[in-house]
Amino acid sequence: GGIITQTPKFLIGQEGQKLTLKCQQNFNHDTMYWYRQDSGKGLRLIYYSITENDLQKGDLSEGYDASREKKSSFSLTVTSAQKNEMAVFLCASRPDWGGNYAEQFFGPGTRLTVL
């Protein structure tokens, strides 16, 4: 088994501020993801990474940067926080082997509030 941890659990920032969210996984998965979930809505992909130092943009990448310096960690930076992006940010990873290769595992989320 394994676990995905996200820090912080709650993040409060000022409009225009640069904010960083962190994600760690100990599954030894190659592929990691960042999603944004707005209240009452589905998940939308911001960035994903198929290996260390790889970055792929999702549909919602504008206004965000990502970093994958280690296989176990994936960071997301909100480059200039805006009030309309208050949401829960979810990190996920997936295995690349065996019969479960298509399943994603999710972290508990970081709730972002912009004042």
Added chain:
Amino acid sequence: AQKVTQTQTSISVMEKTTVTMDCVYETQDSSYFLFWYKQTASGEIVFLIRQDSYKKENATVGHYSLNFQKPKSSIGLIITATQIEDSAVYFCAMREGGASGSWQLIFGSGTQLTVMP
């Protein structure tokens, strides 16, 4: 373009009954995977069940099963003998095509299930 649609925003059922949640999808890929995930009130998201497009048999895991109707591009989730703890938001998702190491999941907007005692 790939798309996943869940038209039921919320459903309420009595405990121990059977519920079906609808999901339709759009894809140009001949091979694809369909998933259902559950998000609890705490925000935790867990994988429930998967259907591979090339399989004719409906997937079943515990008291979850799928109603896969490929000609209708439909993948319904059926929960039998519902329990209070099944109350959650259920998301349908589809694997988008691409190289094996660089694929994405497209999510529907979710269905809130409330199971009443």
